[in-house]
Amino acid sequence: MNIRFHNTLTKRLEPFEPIDPPLVTMYNCGPTVYDYAHIGNFRTFLFADLLRRTLELAGCRVRQVMNITDVGHMTEDDVADGAGEDKMQLAARRLKEAKKAGQAPVDDPDDPYQVADYYAKAFIQDAHLLGLKVVDDDARMMPRATQYIDAMQRMIQTLIDRGHAYVAADRCVYYSVQTFPDYGRLSGNTLDQLRDGAGGRLLDEHQAVKKHPADFLLWKPDAAHIMKWPSPWGDGYPGWHIECSAMSREVLGQDVIDIHTSAEDNIFPHHECEIAQSRGCTGADAFARLWMHARHLMVDGQKMSKSKGTFFTVRDLVADGVDPKALRYELIKSHYRSNMNFTRQGLADSGRAVARLRQRQAELDEIGAMAANVDLSHPVIAQFAAALADDLNISAALAVVFKWLAEPVTDAAEAAGVLAKIDSVLAVVEPAADAPTRGLSEADARNLAHQIDEARAGRNYAAADALRQTLIDAGYAVKTTKDGTAVTRTLA
Secondary structure (H helix, E strand, O other): OEHHHHOOOOEEEEOOOOEEEEHHHHHHHOEEEEOOOOOOHHHHHHHHHHHHHHHOOOEEEEEEEEEEEEOOEEEEEOOOEEEEEEEHHHHHHHHHHHHHHOOOOOOOOOOHHHHHHHHHHHHHHHHHOOOOOOHHHOOOOOOOOOHHHHHHHHHHHHHOOOOOOEEOOOOEEOHHHHHHHOOOOOOOHHHHHHHHOOOOOOOHHHOOOOOOOOOOEEEEEOOOOOEEEOOOOOOOEEEEEHHHHHHHHHOOOOOOOOEEEEHHHHHHHHHHHHHHHHHHHHHOOEEEEEEEEEEEEEEOOOOOOOOOOOOEHHHHHHHHHOOHHHHHHHHHHOOOOOOHHHHOHHHHHHHHHHHHHHHHHHHHHHOOOOOOOOOOOOHHHHHHHHHHHHHOOHHHHHHHHHHHHHHOOOOOHHHHHHHHHHHHHHHOHHHOOOOOOOOOHHHHHHHHHHHHHHHHHHOOOOHHHHHHHHHHHOOOOOOEOOOOOEEEEOOO
């Protein structure tokens, strides 16, 4: 299978060839666990999951790492040093206020480890609902930054020893960008631009002690910080950027990895700094051979806004009755390098698409079809895989799927095998095991009632019965009338 992806580093589509096939090593910037992850975060995480599943469809063995940031990520992370307040400290202060109102989810909001653990577990619960494979891997594949402080300190010392870092007059350790000629290659920034503050604001309080304005923080001594560790440079905490460099190297065990992904807002400064640190430490000519970045998610054409009621977390939507797998479908159905516009109508459309896939599964289950062994030589799977191999062209891949669904089933075992192979990537046919069902909205209930009528009209009685049971489980009375299926909420 010929695979090609867009490389942010080279700004072009490139054939993908793993360093050590069939193994693929992949690092994804994960959540900062100071709050619940929102759907924009999960759009990026699901892009990485779709990438992994596509590579596995192609026969690769993927070792995927997604870190959990629980220290050192500042509120103003567009600054190379990280300005503002540590997000864990912000969360602790917010939860202290919540505790006064009797609403804090942790016993001691002053304990940052309790705060981080609570939100990390919440993230993993949401990720399970959406079908992210990494959360089912060995726990080491989701390393927490606080568990790798020693590795970060070793890396910082190596950078000092190799002349890439220095201890400044303010006792902070900085990376010297002038020692790394490729600094700025990923983002397109030059050192001259960065000297003038382009490509990311610079933190004024540190400028007097730096060798160059773009030099970025590796370690900050701060005995008063909410999370701190002893170090050769004083009790303090690591810079955000060094965390990913250290965890990637420690967990994946390689100086150079195959793929690094995240959202586009991490290109600078975070990923630019990761490259400088990693290559400065190892001397290798690359850190990741392929860099892939997802673009932003909008809601109704605008940035998510709490004041406008357009800021959504996964658990908000699930509690409102949204099928987690319909949400997964909605968040993966747009190309990762295009901005995505999330709307309620789009989500409803995704729910209907998932229902069609489940309807086919119900039909096959009704006749007891056992899935045949279907591989990439099958014409439907070959077309589906070829579309995904073309820089994750999900629209073309889904077009193949729904063209196939519109055709009559001539071989039930073959059809079951094709559906299983398709769903190994889409991961939407099987309902989320832990999803609450009683929060189904009335609008979604009416939509399911309409699907019951469509299924019956097509003599798909098994699918109609399955949809009817979904409504009953969600607390609705279901009646057949002369005007079609009617639903009435029976439970609050």
